[in-house]
Amino acid sequence: MEYNKIIFISLLAISVTKCDNCVTNDFGLNFYDSFTNGNPVCAGMATWSLGNYSVAGIESPHQETDLFITPDEDLSCISSYDFEMTAGGILEIYVYMDSKSQRDQIVALANEVSSTGKTIVTGTEILTPLNPDYFNGWHVLRLHLISNGIFSGYVSFLGVAAKESTVIIDSFRYIPPQYDNDCNVYDGEFVTSSPPVRPEPPESCVAYNFETDFETLFTSDSGVCAGFSKWDLYNYITVPVNHPSEESFQFIAPQSSISCISSFSFNAEAGGVVEVNVYMDSKTNTDQIAVLANKVADDNTDVVIGSTVLTPLNDNYADGWHVLRVTLSGNGKFNVFISFLGLGSAKSIVLVDSFRYISPTFSKEECQIYEDEKFETTTTVPITTVAPVGTGEECVTYNFEQDFENAFDTNNLLCSGYSTWHIGDYHSLSIDRIDPNSNTFIAPNDTSSCVSSFVFRMMPGGVVKVNTFMKSVSKLDYVIVLAKKRVPSGEDTVAGFTLYYASNANFVEGWNVLQVTVNDFTTFDGYITLLGSTSEDSIVLIDSFSYTPPNSDDTCEIY
Numbered sequence: 001m002e003y004n005k006i007i008f009i010s011l012l013a014i015s016v017t018k019c020d021n022c023v024t025n026d027f028g029l030n031f032y033d034s035f036t037n038g039n040p041v042c043a044g045m046a047t048w049s050l051g052n053y054s055v056a057g058i059e060s061p062h063q064e065t066d067l068f069i070t071p072d073e074d075l076s077c078i079s080s081y082d083f084e085m086t087a088g089g090i091l092e093i094y095v096y097m098d099s100k101s102q103r104d105q106i107v108a109l110a111n112e113v114s115s116t117g118k119t120i121v122t123g124t125e126i127l128t129p130l131n132p133d134y135f136n137g138w139h140v141l142r143l144h145l146i147s148n149g150i151f152s153g154y155v156s157f158l159g160v161a162a163k164e165s166t167v168i169i170d171s172f173r174y175i176p177p178q179y180d181n182d183c184n185v186y187d188g189e190f191v192t193s194s195p196p197v198r199p200e201p202p203e204s205c206v207a208y209n210f211e212t213d214f215e216t217l218f219t220s221d222s223g224v225c226a227g228f229s230k231w232d233l234y235n236y237i238t239v240p241v242n243h244p245s246e247e248s249f250q251f252i253a254p255q256s257s258i259s260c261i262s263s264f265s266f267n268a269e270a271g272g273v274v275e276v277n278v279y280m281d282s283k284t285n286t287d288q289i290a291v292l293a294n295k296v297a298d299d300n301t302d303v304v305i306g307s308t309v310l311t312p313l314n315d316n317y318a319d320g321w322h323v324l325r326v327t328l329s330g331n332g333k334f335n336v337f338i339s340f341l342g343l344g345s346a347k348s349i350v351l352v353d354s355f356r357y358i359s360p361t362f363s364k365e366e367c368q369i370y371e372d373e374k375f376e377t378t379t380t381v382p383i384t385t386v387a388p389v390g391t392g393e394e395c396v397t398y399n400f401e402q403d404f405e406n407a408f409d410t411n412n413l414l415c416s417g418y419s420t421w422h423i424g425d426y427h428s429l430s431i432d433r434i435d436p437n438s439n440t441f442i443a444p445n446d447t448s449s450c451v452s453s454f455v456f457r458m459m460p461g462g463v464v465k466v467n468t469f470m471k472s473v474s475k476l477d478y479v480i481v482l483a484k485k486r487v488p489s490g491e492d493t494v495a496g497f498t499l500y501y502a503s504n505a506n507f508v509e510g511w512n513v514l515q516v517t518v519n520d521f522t523t524f525d526g527y528i529t530l531l532g533s534t535s536e537d538s539i540v541l542i543d544s545f546s547y548t549p550p551n552s553d554d555t556c557e558i559y
């Protein structure tokens with residue numbers, strides 16, 4: 001009995017849909033006969049006209065069609081013949097717009113003609129470049145028909161096309177509700193343009209405290225962390241450290257060997273600041289936490305755009321809580337993620353409690369990690385900006401004309417034990433300059449001297465050229481150029497070098513270009529280290545240097 005009832009009901013449903021038809025129109029036949037500009041909706045307006053894709057030089061969306069309709073520069077209107085529609089049905093209009101003016105628009109109206117002859121709008125859709133999601137290309141305007149039951153009606157199109165713009169209706173279709181058969185204008189589905197990918201707006205504040213979702217939000221499988229062991233999540237109960245907030249129960253800590261972990265990515269902008277709340281109670285000098293802010297570049301490679309390191313070797317280091325700050329360098333908006341590279345010996349406590357990103361225009365007070373937060377820094381940690389210059393694929397040049405103190409590590413942190421080079425002026429020497437625009441150079445002290453450059457990105461096969469002048473009276477005069485690779489939590493390695501000694505058989509007095517080819521397996525962030533020595537009456541100086549990317553035709557002019 002029950003079974004029969006179901007069959008009866010479904011038969012009824014089929015018979016209802018049967019009398020309601022799919023309607024399609026591609027303007028291919030009898031446009032001027034079946035469409036009108038003379039009905040009440042369109043009264044007083046200009047009309048739409050028929051266009052031909054091949055004549056207009058526009059690619060047709062389907063081989064079966066070469067006709068479309070387009071509005072005038074003034075508000076234009078056209079209405080279709082009457083056909084039967086049902087409430088709940090869908091009217092789809094296939095349109096193309098390449099807009100050069102904000103006046104451009106297409107308005108589609110589904111009209112019901114009521115039993116008393118009045119026109120009632122039962123659905124409407126508008127395409128205009130003023131829409132915030134607008135993009136040029138193919139669109140489907142989809143009208144869901146309201147009203148009641150089955151009714152007779154027609155569709156009207158209103159539109160404006162500025163002179164330079166392209167505004168087209170290719171076709172439309174009416175699909176009745178619960179319609180099971182194909183209802184296509186052409187064979188196969190209609191293809192629409194996809195909206196261009198828009199960058200997400202940058203965040204104002206991103207705060208994370210390791211209390212939830214650590215496993216899903218953090219990874220050490222890719223980017224800078226690939227190949228390193230991971231940081232682990234711990235509870236404050238396991239360490240004799242007062243948690244920084246009543247809401248803080250968990251932290252992450254590195255292994256006793258170098259380990260690395262990267263955060264989820266988020267949208268940020270240049271000038272924004274990343275603050276990391278860390279605790280260090282150090283028993284050995286190898287303990288360290290490096291914070292790297294990585295920009296996800298368009299080709300999905302990562303570029304370090306800011307970094308800082310906390311180690312017991314920092315000036316004024318003290319055990320306790322520290323806030324490590326990294327300012328994001330570069331320009332504009334981009335996607336970033338934060339990596340922590342570090343190690344903590346078994347007896348030391350090295351941990352990261354939380355971090356936040358604050359955009360350049362946002363206030364720190366409004367970007368809280370905990371409601372009761374109070375991170376008291378034990379000491380101010382000097383901010384070491386070691387963001388690399390360049391991508392490795394472009395020239396890097398430097399000529400010692402300015403900013404030597406900042407561009408070069410004149411405190412010799414990377415050359416400890418050596419004295420530094422000093423700036424000299426060609427006026428004090430009777431030698432020909434390498435370039436008329438060159439006024440200054442660097443020269444070693446009479447002892448062995450060492451100095452390291454700013455960090456820049458190098459690629460395997462890249463060439464570092466150092467312009468050197470040597471007039472030697474002593475066999476001890478020399479210049480050594482090292483291309484070094486930064487190993488954030490280890491010993492930096494040498495990726496290429498050249499030695500130039502006055503005692504060498506190839507020695508030529510005067511100007512020389514010392515060349516170092518970079519040998520490594522991957523692109524890396526590095527710097528050059530210049531070692532030199534000069535006796536009292538000799539002249540040993542370096543005027544400038546350049547880095548030329550591999551296989552480059554660029555001459556990397558310095559002046």
Ligand SMILES: *[C@@H]1O[C@H](CO)[C@@H](O)[C@H](O)[C@H]1NC(C)=O
Pocket residue numbers: 052053054055066067
């Ligand atoms: C469209 O233009 C092409 C090229 O002029 C022509 O061959 C074709 O017949 C036109 N189509 C219609 C329907 O007029």
Ligand SMILES: *[C@@H]1O[C@H](CO)[C@@H](O)[C@H](O)[C@H]1NC(C)=O
Pocket residue numbers: 419420421422445446
């Ligand atoms: C050589 O190095 C020492 C120590 O860095 C410095 O005080 C001195 O001024 C340097 N000499 C010259 C000639 O720059």
